[in-house]
Amino acid sequence: MNCRPRIRASLLASCLVLTVSSACGGGEAPHSAAVGGSPAAVVVAISDADRAAAKQTFETVCFTCHGVSGKGDGPGSAGLDPKPRDLSDKTWQASIGDEHLRNVITMGGAAVGKSPAMPPQPQLKGNPKQLEALIQHVRGLAR
Ligand code: HEC
Incomplete structure (x- = not known):
């Protein structure tokens, strides 16, 4: 649920990244990189x-x-x-x-x-x- 405010298009990627990162896991608030008020929490799986x-x-x-x-x-x-x-x-x-x-x-x-x-x-x-x-x-x- 913490993934939801993120950019919609990256939702799938955000959830895919769960396997390599705990950013969205455990019900904890994800580390917020939302500097400047834009949807900065870009969590993408980079190959x-x-x-x-x-x-x-x-x-x-x-x-x-x-x-x-x-x-x-x-x-x-x-x-x-x-x-x-x-x-x-x-x-x-x-x-x-x-x-x-x-x-x-x-x-x-x-x-x-x-x-x-x-x-x-x-x-x-x-x-x-x-x-x-x-x-x-x-x-x-x-x-
Ligand atoms: C045509 C020349 C040129 C190209 C090509 C160029 N840059 Fe720059 N870049 C500059 C100049 C000049 C500055 C310094 C701007 C200033 O200090 O006012 C700069 C500054 C930067 C900064 C620092 C901004 C800051 O806040 O100090 C970053 C990061 C950066 N460039 C990344 C890139 C990346 C990544 C690319 C390739 C996608 C790139 N640049 C391509 C000329 C270029």
């Missing part, structure tokens, strides 16, 4: 294929500016001001929530008060597995 696809997205799209390891040193970074964020910066990683990552990735920098040079990926809004896998990839860049 190895999703992870591989997200890695590929990062290394073909995001890498242009952020670099493969996320340091902000991609080939397209030279002319940018401000520079692409160093995604490997642990302190920065700790300072932002996943909801912020979802927003900046799907809506672009301008939508969150950052540089409009950070382009939106609106197609990921309809693909929660890819979006969450990409966020995990970004999280994995922290050193």
